[in-house]
Each structure stands twice: as structure tokens, then as C-alpha cells.
Amino acid sequence: MEPGEYDALVVKARSSSTAALELLQFMRTHKIHQPELVLQHGAKLVRSQRLGNELWTVLEQVFMAAAELGCDDWRDYCLKELTKNFPSSLRVERLKGIEKESQADWKEAEKIYQKILSTKPEDTMAHKRLIAMHKQSGKVSEAIEAINTYLQTFSTDSEVWHELGELYIEVGSLQRAAFCFEEMIVHNPRSMYTILTYAELLYSVGDFEASRKYFSMAAYLDEMNLRALWGLATCNMALAEKDKAREKTKQFQELQKLTLERLKTAYKGFGATGKPAAKLLAMMTL
Template sequence: MSLQSALQQLASFRANNSRESQETFAKGLVVLKAGKTVNLGEEGWAFLEQLALAAIDVGRIDIADQCLKQLSDKFDDSPRVDVLRGIRMEATQSPSIVLSFYDELLRISPSNAAIWKRRISVLRRLGKLEKAVEDLNEYLDTFYTDVEGWLELADIHASCNQYTYALQALSHALLLTPQNPFTFLQFAETAYSAGDMPLALKMFLVVIDMNESEDEDAIPLGISVRAWWGTKLCTRQLVASSATHNSQSNTSVPKNIKLVDELATERVLTAYSGEQGIQTRNLVSKWMSRR
């Protein structure tokens, strides 16, 4: 592997914000061994940070320490290096020590978002969910546009069966990324867990509607298989019991629910028509016919 291609690959990882720790570590080690970080110029520091994170991921603390030392020598009081130091500590130290480290940093600069987030993640890991949620709420009240934060909040709430709160957090995430079908899917599934069938059905259908490339003849793939399954599960319940469904969000059941149910059945079965799917198709169709 040439040095040049390794560097190029690493730069593209950085640009695309992709983690790829194993690969980053392997490539980064080549660069580090060649001692070329010095003549990388400004890029070199970003590379060291990337390699340190990857090294912690794959458990090579020694390499991470090497990178961290170079970075600390250059930028001693940089908040970004502080975060890296914190992550390094999280890898080996006990959470309470890390927590006090973060507390100290936050006392000096209360508006450091990255450290604030790390602290919340440590709190969650410790199982102090109440404190984590409280902190996360305060964090999101200040930095509203952090989609990751809202998703994390939704995740914490969902893990405690507080689906209503989870839906509220997800609705903020949806407002921030209205173009992401995966957020819609998560919203739909959370609504399904909360028992709000009509809302879940609508949201599953939105996911399908967003998938423009799929049409009548195509076999559903990836996210749309999941969305069709979700639709089917919802319509099954809605068709089975004609009683009015209670929906916390006052969503009405579609008038042509029967048609939607038929379509969902058809689409789910289509999803199992490929070479791999054909074995399970019988199982699925048996489940479909069982009312």
C-alpha cells in the first residue's frame, strides 16, 4: 500500500465523516511509521486526531497515546484535544474519574458542546438515566440543531418505555432532517410500540412514499421492506378490529384501509420473491393468511 493512496483514503474518511476504525488504523499506522506526519502540514493534526480515535476503537491505546502526545505538545489547551483526552480516559479509567475530568472542563468553559455530549454519554453508560436525560434536555435547549442529540434522547426514552417522550424527541429530529427516511421509519416504529396504530401506519406510508425509485414492478429492498412490513402489521391490526382505535395523536384511520392492507400483503410477498427470499416465502404467506 503506497503512502499516497493511504493518505488519500484517510482524507476521504475524514471528509465523509465515516468511522471505519479498523481500516483507518491500518492505514494510519503506515503513515505514522513512515514518520510523515510532520510534512503533512496542517492536515497532519487532523490525521493524528483521526488515528487516535481509531486506535482507541481497536484497543491499541499505545498508538493513541503517541498521537495524543504529539497533539498535546502542539495544542495544549485546545478544547478539541481535551475531548480526545477524555475519550482516551474513557477507554481505560473508571467512569467516575472521567466524569470529574469532564466536570472540571465544563466548569472552565460551560459552552463546550463536545465535552457536554461526552459527559452525557458517560452518564448514560453509568446508568444514571435520569441525570443523563436532564442534562441532554438542557443541552438540546441550548444547541437545538443537534440531530444526534435528539435521536439519543429518543433512544433513552424508548429504552425506558416512555414512547410518548421518545416521539416528541423524534419529532424534533424530523423537523431538523425532514429528508431522512430513516428518521421517519424510527418515528413510525416508535409510534407502533406506543400503540398508536394509525399514526404508525401513516408514517410507514410516508417512508414508502419517499422512496421514489421503487414502483409497481420493483422488488422492495432495504428500508422499504421494513416499511412494508410495518405497514402490514399496522393494517392487520386496524382491519382485524373494527372498533375505533385510540390514537393519542388523533390520527384518523384511512378510509380505504382494506386497499392498503391488500397492497401491503402484495408488496411484502414481492419482497420474498428473489432467489434468497423464495425459501421463506411460504412461511410469510402462511403468516399472511392466518388472520
């Protein structure tokens, strides 16, 4: 995506149906989530009846936006048209489930998804709708169970591992959350977000040694990352408190000295805002 490309399409779409269609295509390709914009332009295109083969894709896109925004008339119209033209489509069956979700009819939505999975257990979208549905209805334990079932088959889906990790954090199960982030690191070993979150989870469960290793990895990837440096300094302090003999070793003292020096360098130029940090850094010197 080029800078300004999307904004230019939004402006053009106001005066041209061709540009409006291009905008909707662009939003699908780049996974841009703006349901109000989809409904605004998609509804006009559907009314124009000049979409040709693009009609069904736009109808589905408008349906999703309408379901999210609570525009029942457009939601029902799009689903009716899609059902009429694709009566045996599993994709349309999933849309029926989404319709029930938008009506908060969770039981009926679950029935639809379970029926799809009974005939096509590899349908990842039905699995993910079940997970989303449980989250929307506040059933965290059911969402966790559904994700674990999904991951038994699709164990390389890092997005779902992330979702499971966040749910475990939500319910306070930090050991399980750490395992999820560990899986994510396997799939993307250079993700700073994943490495740092994993390090923080390890620290939270008291595994200071492992936590320090991952904060060190993050600091190696980005030597001025404040989150990594603060984590590393804090781990050093926790380990020193736990083992006084370790505190006196040359290697340990050099690591803490280097960490604090980098933090001081990172805070240079912050002026008055850096003074509280400077005081804290002085207190952390071994």
C-alpha cells in the same frame, strides 16, 4: 467517494508515505472509522518527522486510534507532543478527557469536560464526550440527562435526538422515544428509517391511527417497502379489531386490499420462501 477509491488508497499507502498521508486525510474527510489502519500508517508518518503542518492533525488522529485500541504508548506520546505545542488549547483539553476515558477514569474525565463547559458552554464536542462517557460506563440515566441538557441549547441536532431516542427505547420509555423520532422527522421528513421507526413506536404504545398514517407515508415514498406494507396491514387489523364498524367501511376494506395485493406482488418470485408469507397474508384478509 468514487467506487474503489478508498481501497485503492489503502493499497497505495503500503508503499508510499505520501499515499499514506492521503489515506489519513481521506478517512478524516469521509469519516471512515478504521483505527487499526490509522495507527498502522499514522505511526510510521509520525516517526518519519516529514509531515510539516500536517503533523498535529496526524498526531491527533493517531491519538484517537491509540486511545480506542488501548495502545497506551502511542496515546501518551501523541498527547504529550500536542500538549507541549498547544498548552492552552481546549481541543487538547478534550483529548486529556478522552485519555481518562480510555483509562476508565470516569470521574476525572467528567471533571475535565465540566471544566471546559464552565468556560465555554457552547462547546458541543465536550457535551458529546460527556454523553459518550456515560454510555461507555453504563450510566444510561446520566447519558439521558446529559443529552437533554445538550438539546436545550442545540435543539436542531438530529443525530443527538436519534441517540436519545435509542436510549429511551433501551430503557423501555417508548412514548419519549417516539417524541425523539418525531423531532427527527421534522429535520428530515423523507427519511424512511425515521418514519418507519416512528410508526412502529406509535404502534407499540397503542396509537394505531397515527401509526397507520406514518406507515402509509412510508408506503407512499416506497410502494414496495415490506416493512411499511406489513406495518400498514397490521395497523389495519388492529384498528378493525378495535372498531368492528370501521372494518365494514368500503374505504377501510379497499386500503387493506391494496396493501395485501402489494405484499403479494412483493413476495412473487421468492418461491418456497414466500409460502409462509402467503399463508399469513390470507389470514389477514378482512
